[in-house]
Amino acid sequence: MKLRRITQQGLQTLTTFYQNLYNDPLLYQVRHAQRLSELIECLECSDDNKSVWAYTQDTMLILTDQDGYTPGVQILTNGDGFTITYPLAETEAPWHGACVEGYASTIPEAIRMINIALTRAFGTDNVI
Secondary structure, eight states: OEEEEOGGGOSOOHHHHHHHHTTOSOHHHHHHHHHHHHHHHHHHHSSSOOEEEEEEETTEEEEESSSSSOOOEEEEEOSSSEEEEEEOOTTTOSSTTOEEEEEESSHHHHHHHHHHHHHHHHSSSSBO
């Protein structure tokens, strides 16, 4: 999977952003940053042809189909596993803004769920 950081967040890579949090004096943020760095590395090494935009928010990574701060697949870590939330496509949503949320305890499980979420949220296997 190719992850491209949205242009509004500058040239710093996604991995560098989270690696810089390693120096944060708050231990819980260090573990969150490590887990998201591990996930990003595994996503980028995964064997699929998806290409997505991504942006960071402390202990959360958001994957989207547009270059900007738009709703997308949210990946939040508690330092161990990952909570993955994605918006339902308007044609499937029972109301505006409806979302699906799930929890993955391992990185392989998170990658499987993220792939499903990207396809369902954006209606395509390739995303962009």
